[in-house]
Amino acid sequence: MSSAILVLEDGTVFEGDAYGAVGETFGEAVFSTGMTGYQETLTDPSYHRQVVAMTAPHVGNTGWNDEDDESSKIWVAGYVVRDPARRPSNWRSTRSLEAELDRQGIVGISGIDTRALTRHLRERGAMKAGISSLHADPATLLAKVREQAPMTGANLLADVSVKENYVIPAKGARRYTVAALDLGIKSNTPRRMAERGIEVHVLPAGSSIEDVLAVNPDAVFLSNGPGDPATADTQVELTRAVLDRNIPLFGICLGNQILGRALGFGTYKLKYGHRGINQPVMDRTTGKVEVTAHNHGFAVDAPLEGVAETPYGRVEVSHVCLNDNVVEGLRLLDRPAFSVQYHPEAAAGPHDADYLFDRLVELIEGARNNA
Template structure:
């Protein structure tokens, strides 16, 4: 195929854009979403949460730092397709090992460049995320549109099992081991267990199919649920595992998909956002402290929980702890011992956030959440586990 071969992008409502092939030649389908980050494209591409999604970059110039061997968030690129306006002709970074175009081509990721990504993003903001097709082999938009409309929609789809590890593995603590955590891999990013390891946490990463018995076999001080793709309403097994862990008073921390599953475990519903939050510049307020954080997001679903008041659940009292300042979407949940309890009323039992505190890519404002998890485990260390901080 000649360099800069023509390509087309067709949305399921028929809107069509023409441009040039970028990355691998061929054809691809997925859900069209946009990412507002001006940097961090390598981490975005390798984030398993983007499985089956065609990512539109709103920043006009992409690829200028190339691809390196250190910033991958998983072992491969997960996006279904990639859309950029002005790709860099050559990378300019001492860390670069190859071009973004070459990496996309080598991993078979079909993309398109040279289109008006601003117009495409405005269309998705007005009409919502939708199915899309990109092709450098099809010249008839009507023919491609027919195949787009036959593709699977994101709503109602369970995807965590497609991106999860198949075998359990351990990320050792850095230095002295203070705690042990069982982490369900629903699409976990490499940096997440690394952030816990920095705090003396030994992380046992388990497949998405792990049972409660598998979790307890680790003899954990806490349970962690990662980010991941798909519709939380279609993901039931992990909700049941989490409910069993909460019933046993196991401290819990969840991020992104783990926030949505936590919400469902507590009895809340979830719903699909019109176009979602994807980027590294989303303002969120931690209502427990009043602090506003700039945070990294990648989610198309959200928890349907009341922003005010307390909700009684079989596991304690739930409240919304974090909220997005752009649109009031629930960005975090807390579970506490009921205030009327005769034992430790108001004590924090579990919590979650809808964003990515591991900061890969993104700001470091939310790094304190890993410390909050360590504090929670320190307060509620499992008495069945003979290991103490001094013995670790």
């Protein structure tokens, strides 16, 4: 087994074993608190250009299959685990996690103290990092790490978005049509809509309002995605055009941040972000607390209390994270639009927030009744 090193931007070094492909890689070091669902995490386009450390000590136990991918490839820049499974043990597994990482050229490291790494990132914040199983000189790798572009200011949508439209048909009779802007959409999102009779037209990230209207949608959906929402000016303008026409709109993750910007709110980078499948969020409209799946390093800067006046009417913060009071959702009171910062489509669970797709249906029905 080859040795490997992980070097953080601040000069911290971790020594371990090569895991996955042998090579060198760079990205933003972040941690995910999920104990399951690593295949969905790895294939989530929102993790593009990030080196993901798993806080769960045992990773790879269920191997890899061909059904659970959330996109066409692994998107993480690098992968960090403490104690990888020696062999997978699951009836759906067709190969090991390490074999798939190697097949797709994903450089990783194992055998390091991921708890220490996680505590370091919580204290110092997410930062640039590099993994190398080619060279063992930390100084050389550190110099390369510091040359990398930061996540702040990064526009990555062209890297992850579909190039041409495609359609996911409704299951059973088609009741509605939704135009989904692909900013890094996960496979389970249109699947959850299709189960509710929605035909989903997935459009490229750079689509215009004319492209959206050509679909004759009952609603517009803004997907999750990577990078800094402050760079998504094209998508913000599209969102404003949708709001101007009173077309129902639902956004998640990056889509929540884009809606926030369209309403006039700012966005900011969190110290270390929310990533994992065990984040507590309160739905203020019902008072219920949901356990939710997250993957975001940026957040919307909107007032937590009261109702804000915007060019599109009154807006309130509908969901809030109970760990740190970060805005986790927005709801327009005078137009048919809402968004959440987390992932109601989380294929690996939890499914507490699945009801939000029913809210989308209710929004469409309400707009039809008011037409």
